[in-house]
Amino acid sequence: MSGTPPRPASDPADPGQARTLDDLIEMLRLLKLWAGDPSYGTITTRINAAWTAAGRPASELTKRTTVADCFRPGRRRLNHDLFLAIVEVLHPDKGYLAQWRQALRVVGEGRNAVSQVRVLDALPPDVADFTGRAFELDRLHRLARDASAVVVSALAGMAGVGKTQLAVHAGHLLLRAEVYDRVLFVNLRGFHSDETQPPADPSAALEGFLRVLGVPGQQIPHELEARAAMFQEQLTGTRTLVVLDDAADADQVRPLVPAVSGCLALITSRRELAELPTATRLTVNVFSPSEAVSFLNRAVPDAVVGTDADAVERIALRCGYLPLALSLIVGRIRSTPHWTLSDHAERLDECHRDRRLDSGVELALHLSYRDLPEAEKRLLRLVALHPGQDFDVYAAAAVADTDLETTRVAIDHLCDNHLIQRGAPDRYTLHDLVRAYAVGRAGDEDAPKRRRAATERLLDHYLAVSARAMDLLHPAEAHRRPTVPPPTTPAPPLDSPDAALEWLNTERPILVSVVAHAAAHGWPTHTVMLSRVLFNYLDGVHRSDAHTVHTYACDAARRIGDPVGYAHALTNLATAQRQLGGFDPAIERYGEALTLFRQAGDLAGQARVLGLLGLIEERRGAYQAATEHYRLALEMFERAGDSLGEANALNSLGMVQARLGRHTQAVALYRQALEIYRQIGDRVGEANALNVLGEVSVHLGRPEQAVDYLRQALTLSRQVGDRYGEASTLDTLGILHAELGQLVEATEQYQQALAILRDIGEPHGEAHVLNSLGDTARAGGQFSTALAHYTAAHAIAEDIGARYQQARAQAGLGHVHQGRGELSDAYRHFQAALEHYEAVGTPEAEEIRAYLVEEFRPTT
Structure with a gap:
């Protein structure tokens, strides 16, 4: 009936159905209705009461308008902490809250361009002829030396006033004076002119900071608040300068500001950021007349x-x-040595009269641009179309369709004229105002067809070089990637796996931005192909980026009606979701991809999905279901003539057999896989097969044979840079030493494996190794250490649904408590272990059952 509010559903909204931020916000609105539609004021009051009780200071409490803003669709960034607080107020069930946390993890860490940010552990180059700002620099220097207080200097001012140059110059002075011994720098893109480059998510910036500070990826939490807390812990006891450039608002920088003595944040923004209560604000204006004259005379x-x-x-x-305008004029003066300063002054007056240019920057840009050689004008216009935060000379050559030397000379000249800025080594960027001006000139001077051709050359460049890098890193997977034509413009000389990996690591934020730009501006095929090309590089290591790239690819393939491309993108996206902890949504997408591959008659695609479904079942401990999936995958790979897939399926079947205690059958499968890997030259697969053969040899009581296999596996893994393979082999070496009673050597191997697994973000492997460390510590009588390892292993295994590792942890805890005389606790853990072992159907179930009868018969 008209005018009647919608009747709330009997069940609360299911956040797991959300696919976008807008979906999630709609779910929150429905949850609010389900909860009786309390007012925003009521929700705010309840949140603040809970936060106050938890010890939050008044300065960190929320406002009604901020809460209401969380219900507004069209947002590009969410405050996860506040969002979850709203959910908890509306439905305070811990299990339901966990569903929302998972949905935020999957959606929030998905396709958003806000998650793309480049974090540096060095400052950009200093300005050689920096002039003026004596008052600001003196004040900053005095504040920075007060290490007993937490000081934030917010540098606010209009665009082009020199905020970044001031912060960077001040930073260099402070580092040279040894006030600080470490620096973190990030451009937060608060006011970028390109809509595909929105303000950076503070959570992504924190992840970058933590990685630079040496925190392994797997140890970095997903929630913003937890990341911020870990950041403060990492800064404690250090003297770190944190430069936050081009901040959008206080919410963006608040989690990034050091709250420990001895550290300083320099923040540049076009806004005053008055909401930062601890900030010392420094408003930066244009130069004074005397400073401007001094700047010109010195330059x-x-x-x-x-x-x-x-x-x-x-x-x-x-x-x-205005400093930017003066810098541009300096570039023009240097490039016209036959002109006097009086000539320049008169020409500025003429242009101002003729064109009525009131902005100093616009006037300076016009003059600087007008007298450039035509080739440099064209290069400036076209590099301004680049969707990334920075670029190298090869990307510039691609977009301009010029040779490398010509491009390099032109870029150097544009840098001398302050139209392009040097950033990190061999990287270049544009000031926002210069970019906006150049994009405008491109719109006026370059026909849409020419601009589109330039962007397409740039996309072709990134696609071709990415394909070359992946062929070097994963040659055996080449047949699974789409055929990509070689580059037609200059390309970096990638001649080794190390060089390929270095290029991919450097360009990773740019590649994700390129995918987003291609998807949004009419190049869906490039989006789909980049998703497939980059899969192996992003897989398991750069999970958030993987989710972003493959989500864009799904949308692009669906939009152009490419069912096979959509199936591949769905498979890749499901894999990223599985690694983010979402088994159920991954299974749903794998199922959809399997249907599409079947409709297309793509046997290799079907087999790949079946193998990945088998992996989920194996991780869950459902070994019978895993075996069925692997056998079907093997059959289809054989029919498709995919030798690599066939070897992988044989290896997976062998692992299930080994887990079930059928070591002889496992050896036969592993040896078949090893033979195929060697025939096709897949050294990664060969190393993996040698490793598992070594593990089975340990269980069969053949230590000499195991040592031979494992030494070969470790050498191969390190040669090809397979860090997961290296960790897995180190883990198996630990098992070997433990079987031989060499507990110190076993612990050393396990610790090396654990460090790698944490660094690459492999939670299942981490749980496995932690259990093994617990076994070794317990065997050495170190019950407290064993207890810690088993507890950590169980927490991870429970979080990812790995029942076999849960069973190992519970059994280990049972043995520890029994060793400490805590029989009631021991019995409880053994019973839990038995339940898990029975569910997965492994031989350990009978062992635990017999042990319970023998050890706990009458008294328990």
């Missing part, structure tokens, strides 16, 4: 003044005393 000391003795003052006035 061009040999310039001839000419007939007008006041020429320098006139130039400074016409530039509005």
